[in-house]
Amino acid sequence: MSAETTYLDHAGSTPYPKSLMKHYQRLMNSHLFGNPHSQSPSSLRSTEVVETARLRMLHFFRADPEHFNLVFVANATAALKLVAEGIRGHAKNGLWYGYHADSHTSLVGLRELASAGSRCFFTDLEVGQWLSEVFEIPSNELSDGRAQAVGLFAYPAQSNMNGRRLPQDWPGQLRRCASKGNRELYSLLDAAAYVATAQLDLSDHENAPDFTALSFYKIFGFPDLGALIVRKDVGHVLLKRQYFGGGTVDMVINGSDDVWHATKQGALHEALEDGTPAFHSIAALHCALDVHSRLYGCMTNVSQHAGHLAATLYNRMASLVHGNGAPVCTIYKNSASDYLNPRTQGPTIAFNLRTCRGTWIGKSEFERLATLNNIQLRTGGVCNPGGIASYLDLSPKEMRENYAEGLRCGNGIDELNGKPTGIIRVSLGAMSNMKDVEACISFVARFVDQESSQDIQLNDPNPLGGRKDSNQYFFWCRRKQATGGPTMQSRTADHSSQQKTQDVRYAQAASSSPELEGKDRCLVEKEIVLDLMVLDKTSFKEAVK
Numbered sequence: 001m002s003a004e005t006t007y008l009d010h011a012g013s014t015p016y017p018k019s020l021m022k023h024y025q026r027l028m029n030s031h032l033f034g035n036p037h038s039q040s041p042s043s044l045r046s047t048e049v050v051e052t053a054r055l056r057m058l059h060f061f062r063a064d065p066e067h068f069n070l071v072f073v074a075n076a077t078a079a080l081k082l083v084a085e086g087i088r089g090h091a092k093n094g095l096w097y098g099y100h101a102d103s104h105t106s107l108v109g110l111r112e113l114a115s116a117g118s119r120c121f122f123t124d125l126e127v128g129q130w131l132s133e134v135f136e137i138p139s140n141e142l143s144d145g146r147a148q149a150v151g152l153f154a155y156p157a158q159s160n161m162n163g164r165r166l167p168q169d170w171p172g173q174l175r176r177c178a179s180k181g182n183r184e185l186y187s188l189l190d191a192a193a194y195v196a197t198a199q200l201d202l203s204d205h206e207n208a209p210d211f212t213a214l215s216f217y218k219i220f221g222f223p224d225l226g227a228l229i230v231r232k233d234v235g236h237v238l239l240k241r242q243y244f245g246g247g248t249v250d251m252v253i254n255g256s257d258d259v260w261h262a263t264k265q266g267a268l269h270e271a272l273e274d275g276t277p278a279f280h281s282i283a284a285l286h287c288a289l290d291v292h293s294r295l296y297g298c299m300t301n302v303s304q305h306a307g308h309l310a311a312t313l314y315n316r317m318a319s320l321v322h323g324n325g326a327p328v329c330t331i332y333k334n335s336a337s338d339y340l341n342p343r344t345q346g347p348t349i350a351f352n353l354r355t356c357r358g359t360w361i362g363k364s365e366f367e368r369l370a371t372l373n374n375i376q377l378r379t380g381g382v383c384n385p386g387g388i389a390s391y392l393d394l395s396p397k398e399m400r401e402n403y404a405e406g407l408r409c410g411n412g413i414d415e416l417n418g419k420p421t422g423i424i425r426v427s428l429g430a431m432s433n434m435k436d437v438e439a440c441i442s443f444v445a446r447f448v449d450q451e452s453s454q455d456i457q458l459n460d461p462n463p464l465g466g467r468k469d470s471n472q473y474f475f476w477c478r479r480k481q482a483t484g485g486p487t488m489q490s491r492t493a494d495h496s497s498q499q500k501t502q503d504v505r506y507a508q509a510a511s512s513s514p515e516l517e518g519k520d521r522c523l524v525e526k527e528i529v530l531d532l533m534v535l536d537k538t539s540f541k542e543a544v545k
Helices: 016-029 041-060 076-090 106-113 124-132 170-180 232-238 268-272 277-298 299-317 365-370 386-391 394-405 436-444 471-484 496-512 518-536 539-545
Strands: 067-071 095-099 120-121 150-156 185-190 211-215 224-231 249-253 258-262 330-331 350-353 378-380 421-427
Touching: 041 067, 041 232, 067 076, 067 268, 067 496, 076 106, 076 150, 076 211, 076 224, 095 106, 095 224, 095 539, 106 150, 106 386, 120 170, 120 211, 124 170, 124 185, 150 170, 170 185, 170 299, 232 268, 249 496, 277 299, 299 330, 299 350, 299 436, 365 378, 365 421
Parallel strands: 095 120, 095 150, 150 185, 185 211
Antiparallel strands: 067 224, 211 224, 249 258, 330 350, 350 421, 378 421
8 A cells, every 4th residue: 555545444444564465475485275175284284274263363352262163254244144044044933133223234134034024223222122121022023923933133333334333232131131031032243343443352251142243354454254253052053054065064965865964063163164264364364363463462452542543533523614614524423422432432433524505515526536635435325224324314215216316336426305325434443543634634624615705706717716725626616516506526417518618617727726736736637637537428538638
């Protein structure tokens, strides 16, 4: 990654250290690793590497191997799916599924496997009320009226949208209440976002989730690998899944009349890790753990560091106002969250920007300009449909209407019917520093209009007038939007060529200012090229001409 790049998408994946890749290269160059399903010396070496990595990762999450098993999977989504498919095979009377509204799309998708119905809990209060009641699943929540369905309750340890951290005591409460009510109910924790900057602590096995899903690249940057951590007391419920893969069975009979297979009866992971394990990637976990420990010491240090940076960034963003006192940033933070309290909030900030008159600045325009300034972040629905609907006040009817209007994931439609369709997300991590915070604040501050009490003539042949500073082009974009004029982001190919010519003239006027130098001039010139390419559908060479 370039030294000039400001990386603000640690919630997506944290960058991998150069020292990690060098360590891994040395490992690969010095050893031969064979398929673990064989018995050759290289294969036995792989088996040893895989099993020691399994134990080291359990130790990393403070999970006692006596009570937990770790199953290697492709990613957190694969772990979630493995749980649902396993319990569905186990549940003779059907699977009932409950999930929190802050869930990632992959967690929401498990409801399609729930033959006995599903329920979305929109607030923590709803979850608390449900946990306090007698665990009789209401008949109106069961598609076939059978009240003896096996239940699965799932939620994220941390919202991947805004970093809000949810209560950690729900799994223990669920287990105790299910026991009293003689109900078969299990807990599933999506810890993918949480583990990037917090210590997942499974030391209290009696109150830990039954199933915990996560991805290692969120923590280390590399390898691209995930895991499912299972309490051994409940592992048997995953063994009735319909599918079996190579390496998970001891005997298989092929035949039209006698179709039979015997699932492995040893350690749980032996029956669940389909096919050849990703043994080279698992070997990389040893390198990742070594480098992570050397660089950061422990996850507590990472948590404190990232939390401090996030609190600083949040406070400074929240204090930004236009010249007329109107706030620049609309930040989507849960009322119970506190950036100084790591139990309630992770180092992620979800927001949108407004002009001095309260109109929305498009997230796509913001991201495009951020990219030109070497700032990497994320915009859109960020795979969190419940969070987007809640914080943007979008009803199911409005979301269906938005879809009918053409809104699709990542297609650049930023606003419909006066409401944003997505958010801007910045997230910090172990590698973040105060320079990243300053770069983010400096860029967002470019959208502050200190002269919002003045009007601007959009048809003025000299649009910039006497304004000569490094923010001229950004000022021009903001003021056009604030006064009702279409910005480059908000226009479509249907706008007239006269309007396009006028818009490009504004940008060219900005770029010719003697006070606009270096990177800023380059940015404006790039914007002109991008505008011509997008709106006129010209090639890059034609746009440059």
